[in-house]
Amino acid sequence: xxxxxKETTLEDFLSRKFDxxxxxxxxxxxxVATRLAENVNVTVGVLESGSSALGEDKIxxxxxxxxxxxxxxDWQFExxxxxxxxxxxxxxxxxxxxxxxxxxxxxxxxxxxxxxxDAWEALGNVGWGWNDLL
Numbered sequence: 001x002x003x004x005x006k007e008t009t010l011e012d013f014l015s016r017k018f019d020x021x022x023x024x025x026x027x028x029x030x031x032v033a034t035r036l037a038e039n040v041n042v043t044v045g046v047l048e049s050g051s052s053a054l055g056e057d058k059i060x061x062x063x064x065x066x067x068x069x070x071x072x073x074d075w076q077f078e079x080x081x082x083x084x085x086x087x088x089x090x091x092x093x094x095x096x097x098x099x100x101x102x103x104x105x106x107x108x109x110x111x112x113x114x115x116x117x118d119a120w121e122a123l124g125n126v127g128w129g130w131n132d133l134l
Contacts, residue, residue: 016043058073
């Protein structure tokens with residue numbers, strides 16, 4: 001870790017004074033903390049409920065994609081029963097780790113279907129259809 005970034009205990013964290021405290025060390029929270037920390041005159045703390053997992057092969061090696069789903073790094077959320085799926089519930093992986101869900105899914109992204117995007121545009125969101133976003 002860079003010298004300015006330290007993983008600490010909760011007791012140590014609470015004993016410090018920060019100019020800014022960012023709640024949640026997911027992708028967005030870390031981006032906000034990084035931007036705030038560009039000012040050398042401020043001290044920024046990031047409070048994340050999960051661990052840092054730095055050096056964890058299941059997170060650091062892309063070939064291990066999916067191995068952290070359902071683990072201690074995942075909040076292990078699930079959906080309500082889905083009528084269209086015969087009442088089944090679906091896993092809804094969400095990261096409980098520094099880096100958030102992006103640490104679980106290696107920042108992978110799947111493009112939505114043409115029908116989904118065109119439906120957004122049909123709702124009045126001009127420029128959000130399939131052809132515009134493609």
